[in-house]
Amino acid sequence: MAQVSTRDRVTVYEPPSLARLAPLTALSRLSQSGDLLLTLSVHRVKVRYKQSRLGILWAVMQPVAMMLVFTLMFAFLRTAPSGDVPFPLFAYAALIPWTTFSTGLTNAATALTSHAGLLTKVWFPREILPLTYVAAALVDMSIASVVLAGLLVWYHVPLTMHALWIVPMVFVLTGFVIGLGLLLSAVHVRYRDVGLAMPVLVQAWLFATPVLYPLSSVKSKLPPALYAVYLLNPMAGVVDGFRRALVLRATPDLQALAVAGIVVALLVPIAYGYFKYAESTMADRV
């Protein structure tokens, strides 16, 4: 029954205060809940496609459909901005990180409010809820990557060593979705405007990110000061970097990627701190 060792664990509940934030304690508690994070993430992936005929295929539908729409659009306009690369490949390589970002963020932002029943009944580290949606988005990303592999074979574009750049970029991408997801989900508990603004936000963000156009054209057209602002969007460096590494067989834009890395490195601790501060009264507001 009750083990002697767990009695040593002391939990203190006090009024929420920024001064009393204990990020290390929070992280150690999160790591103790690793099993829950895993179980819930698996559950997230499983439940989404239960009782659907196409099942996991839906994970690739979104980027594939968007790629087809964009390909048709530029076919009509006869002005594909992809240079000598086939446009479907150009678009799809960028849509993989983009879709991960947009679905991960949209779901993570409403993760807390859609689990109000749990939040008011059981205690567990609340960040687990948005994190599971990020995990599910990453699973979708790996499935969508299979289609990219197919496209690369179809268009006879071989992978090079540059593809290894994907590893650090996936870290930056994941960190960004986690940071923004934590922040927005915590704010959403208090102000439901976040959920309502999400579709608009994501749509505008798509055009502010080099998904349909290369980063180089932004660099040549914007004044340097504005371009610096443009790069503050970490998705700029990540999306363009994915395309360069996978399809263009080139090194990502390191300046853009470095800015993205710094923004994410600043965002994640701030977002986590705010999340833990807001956590203690979330149950009163969901």
Next chain:
Amino acid sequence: MPFDVSLENVWKQYHRGLTRGADPFWAIREVALEVPQGSSLGVIGRNGAGKSTLLKLLAGITAPTRGRIVIHGRVAALIEVGSGFHPELTGRENVYLSGAILGMRRREIAAKFDQIVDFAGVEPFIDTPVKWYSSGMYVRLGFAVAAHLSPDVLLVDEVLAVGDAEFQIRCLQRIQELRAAGTTMLFISHDLTAVERLCDAAILLDRGEIAARGEPSAVVAAYHRRLALWDPWTDEASVDSPRSGVGVVNVTLADPDRPGAVAFRTGHALVVTIRYAAARPIQGVEVELRYYSADGHTRLAAPRTGEDGIPLELHPPGGAIEFRCEALPFKAGGYAVGAVIRQITDGRVLAWWDGDTRLYVEGGPQTDAQLYVAHSWRLLPDGDGSATTDGSKLREGSRQQAGDAGRMVADQAEESAERLPPSSRRPG
């Protein structure tokens, strides 16, 4: 004795309405409390008194506005059975999911999986999505998971309010087991009989404050004195000017042969004690005990003191009337018990108790009929009268074979001998 749970001057503020500054009120006010390791504390009070808020604070679901709560050890909160179940997932997947949400490790759940499924009795359906489960199966599986947690501190909120009688008895028994194993417990319930049986101490919350604390029976009595004399119009408990001058303080159940029993047995004795408070001497009244079906719709039996035409006189500050049933006629299941004090002359009801007390019946002789009515019988063959067989002796033998080892044969012989003929018993 070390404390597992301590609250240092805890306050919790909520706001009526949506905006932050609007109409604040204190749901918990200046609560200071210590629960020693291994003991169990009952929390009682009217709806809105702050009981659930207190539990949420202890579970860490929400933070206090002022003060400090310190908890030693692993906490599990049973606030709602089946929280964290997902309808699309199978029973098996939900056991893991819900276990993880309640704080169990995967390995721990795997080790207890068979026990959990067995406890819930849903084995044939374990790989069926729980959305196809009956509500009973759903609740049983939910509780089974929670019941196999091994926390140091267990918080229980009204779990017993759901499920059928058999399930409720199981809940109570499991809680008894955990208690015996040294788990510290906080127990919120409207089932005051359960609070008295399961808790070492109790507190009474009233509008967020601790209004009474101490022995469970004393606190329950204090609560009922308040309720009985509580005037719903002024929201004040006033002992000075109760309108009728008398109130039912509480109704408690006991099996004289098995002190502390949670459930009572068909065909065995049951003692019901109705405590009353009186503000002034009252004459010419009778007290009626009422047994209801679990839903409270059907009145099954209502023995009263006035049956024999003897009026009672009740004196301040109060006292008790004890009703004794030698052979409980109800078969296994859940029932509600209520009481009424009325004026004999005009039948005016002076005080009542509306069935907050639950009666669980389990075990004893089985019957397919509506009621179990104990009879003695004899076989009387025509002709030679010397071949008479005495039925009560035979029945003792068979009961013992059925494994009812807890009772002594001598007791049973005595009981059979004392058993009254059905005609002279109270209506049942």
